[in-house]
Amino acid sequence: MLRRLALATALLPSLLAAQAKSDPARGFDAYADKAVHDWRAVGLAVVVVKDGQIVFAKGYGVRELGKPDPVDTNTRFSIGSTTKAITAAALGMLVDDGKVRWDDPVTKYLPGFQLYDPYVTREITVRDLLTHRAGLPNADFLWYGTDYSTAEIIRRMRYVKPAYSLRSGFIYHNVMYATAGEVVAAASGMPWAEFVRTRIFAPLGMAGSVPLLRETVGQPNVASPHFIVNDTVQVIVNASVDPVAAAGSIWSSVADMSKWARFMIDSGKVGGKRLLQPATWAELFRPQTTVNLAEFYPSVGLTKPHWTTYGLGWFQEDYAGRMLQFHTGSIDGMVAIIGLIPDERFGVYVLANTDHVELRHALMYRAIDTWLGTGTRDWSREMLALYGGLHAQGDSALKKMEAARITGTQPSLPLDKYAGVYSDSLYGEIRISVQNGALRYQAGQVGGSMEHWQFDTFRVRFDHRWQGSAAASFVIGLAGTPERLEVQGATFRRK
Numbered sequence: 001m002l003r004r005l006a007l008a009t010a011l012l013p014s015l016l017a018a019q020a021k022s023d024p025a026r027g028f029d030a031y032a033d034k035a036v037h038d039w040r041a042v043g044l045a046v047v048v049v050k051d052g053q054i055v056f057a058k059g060y061g062v063r064e065l066g067k068p069d070p071v072d073t074n075t076r077f078s079i080g081s082t083t084k085a086i087t088a089a090a091l092g093m094l095v096d097d098g099k100v101r102w103d104d105p106v107t108k109y110l111p112g113f114q115l116y117d118p119y120v121t122r123e124i125t126v127r128d129l130l131t132h133r134a135g136l137p138n139a140d141f142l143w144y145g146t147d148y149s150t151a152e153i154i155r156r157m158r159y160v161k162p163a164y165s166l167r168s169g170f171i172y173h174n175v176m177y178a179t180a181g182e183v184v185a186a187a188s189g190m191p192w193a194e195f196v197r198t199r200i201f202a203p204l205g206m207a208g209s210v211p212l213l214r215e216t217v218g219q220p221n222v223a224s225p226h227f228i229v230n231d232t233v234q235v236i237v238n239a240s241v242d243p244v245a246a247a248g249s250i251w252s253s254v255a256d257m258s259k260w261a262r263f264m265i266d267s268g269k270v271g272g273k274r275l276l277q278p279a280t281w282a283e284l285f286r287p288q289t290t291v292n293l294a295e296f297y298p299s300v301g302l303t304k305p306h307w308t309t310y311g312l313g314w315f316q317e318d319y320a321g322r323m324l325q326f327h328t329g330s331i332d333g334m335v336a337i338i339g340l341i342p343d344e345r346f347g348v349y350v351l352a353n354t355d356h357v358e359l360r361h362a363l364m365y366r367a368i369d370t371w372l373g374t375g376t377r378d379w380s381r382e383m384l385a386l387y388g389g390l391h392a393q394g395d396s397a398l399k400k401m402e403a404a405r406i407t408g409t410q411p412s413l414p415l416d417k418y419a420g421v422y423s424d425s426l427y428g429e430i431r432i433s434v435q436n437g438a439l440r441y442q443a444g445q446v447g448g449s450m451e452h453w454q455f456d457t458f459r460v461r462f463d464h465r466w467q468g469s470a471a472a473s474f475v476i477g478l479a480g481t482p483e484r485l486e487v488q489g490a491t492f493r494r495k
Contacts, residue, residue: 024370025056032363035380036060039359040233042226043071044352047254048367049261051345055371057254063353064224065235073255074208076216077223077351078238079336080248080329084177085284086260087246088130088313089268090184090195092280099187102127102283106179109186113179114158120166129180130312131288132172137163139175141427141490143243145446145467148428150243154179159426170291170310174247181246192246204259204270209252213240216251223353225333227466233354236466239332248329254349257338261347264340284312285325285342291315297328298390299361302382314340319365320374326364330356332466339364344372355466358387406454412476413456415439422485422492430485430492441472460487 028048036044043061047054059071094100103125106113115121120135128134139160142153153175163171181192188195193211201209208221216222227236241249252260263269264284268276276284287309293300296308296315305317314325322341329336333353337360340347348367350360362379369375411418415434423429431442432450439450441460448462450472457473470488477483485492 028056028367028370029058031366031380032058033060035359035362038380038384039354039357040228041352041354041357041359042233043075043223043354044350044357044359045071045073045075045077045254046348046350046363046367047073047258047261048371049258049265049347050371052262052266054258056367057258059254063222065226065233069221071223071353072221074253075221075223075351076208076210076219076251076253077336077353078213078225078241078248078329078331078334079250079252079257079351080241080331080334081174082257082327082329082336082338082349083246083248083250084130085264085313085327085338086196086200086250087177087180087184087192088284089264089276090192090199091126091130091180092268092276092284092312093199094184094187096277096280100126100183106183109183110154110179113154116158116161117166120162123166126180126183127288127312128167129176129183131310132170132176133167133289134173134176135162135164135166135168136160136173136176137171138173142175143178143241144239146243146428146444148243148444150178150182150245153243154182156426167289170289170295172295174244177247178244181244184246193249196250199275200260201256203273203275204256204263206252206256206259209250209256212242212245212249213238213251214242221253222251223334223351225331225355226353227333227355229465236333236355236464238334241331248331252351254351257349257351258347261338261340261349265342265345265347267342285314285316285323286311287316288312297361298386299358299383301386302379303365319368320372322368322372322374324368328360332464335360337361337364339368341368341372346372356387358383409454411452411456413480413482418474418482420482421495423495424490424492427490427492429495430487432485456482 042065043063045059048056057073059073061071063069063071091100106124124134142156184192184195196211225236225238226233268281289310291308291310309316315327317324324341326339333355335352335357338349348364350363362383365379419432419434421429421431433440441448441450448460450458450460453459457471460470460472473486474482475484483494
């Protein structure tokens, strides 16, 4: 019995490959169904389009763990940063309207826009906002878990010191896309969300899509986010991307996103009507900047592309002799991926409601292989091994940090002496208080308990366990009281 079971298991990949060749949809369905279980994905939906038609569409699993409601092709998920290509297309429409030019300075549309370097303030263009080459370090701390408005987030960018010279590198930047959304508003006379709803969702028939998280409240068929905490899958709360909406706030379904994919494959046309001029559509997919492998996806270790670039809202690589345009979306408990090969009139879109389930990459490449006949690799198995190794590296780094901890030390002061408000013109305020005999950390919407680590350093364990922890070190001044608080490389001065 055991020998027969082992033999069946060994033959499974070849049987699935043969099935995929004779019946692509059926073979892909069997592959996806197994992969969903292997990756512990709570719910997932996928759609494949070819030559203007949907050739596969299906939902797997449930919308929320512990509840029976199944995922179907109309279930809405956060699409995360796959929103960026929609923002780029919105600007493309304004280019066609004669209201925007790609290489105009941002200050033409947003006169108050200011960055740390006056030269960059003057020279940065609309194109630069969309290509992650503005010379800036990551600034997600300005919007994730904060109470800042879009205008305030963009205003604070003037305090962010450059990480490299303008256009000389690549660092992914959500706030620059939020700024691009403000350019859409300034040039069109309507907010980014309304522009997307009016100029993209409505003509494409994407009736189930909404541009903001807050618009999903009370709506039917909406997936809940999940995270694996201590090896247990848990339902978590949504993290809002609405403050930087143009970077990743849209919620949609694979049914609706199939319409977006077909629109982009069909050179910006829908129902025979052109919404993007051919040259503008082509510009969206034209490589704009080189992306070094460290800033690309870990999947390059498996796909081994000859080049990696970024267009206007699209990562790009060569795959099996084709130019692949793709992008992921990730926000707490939600993941997405879109992959297009316009030359083959092919597209695939995946949505899931479990944090960083990289099955999305596996299904994208598997769908390409299945419908374009480019291979039979077991991408799910290979991605599991790749990302499993990366997780193991992360665990090892945490263990090293724990081992380096100096034990037996005590805080220099009574806990109440550390309490107070610590602020920075860029990062805002952190409030430290004493609650139930322990220090309490609060920065905007992000809070956590503080446990002593060593000397005057404490470890913040965030209330939402999936957000991890952070080290917070107090600097004691000559007066014997805390003068500064250092958290993750940032310094906050006591008020």
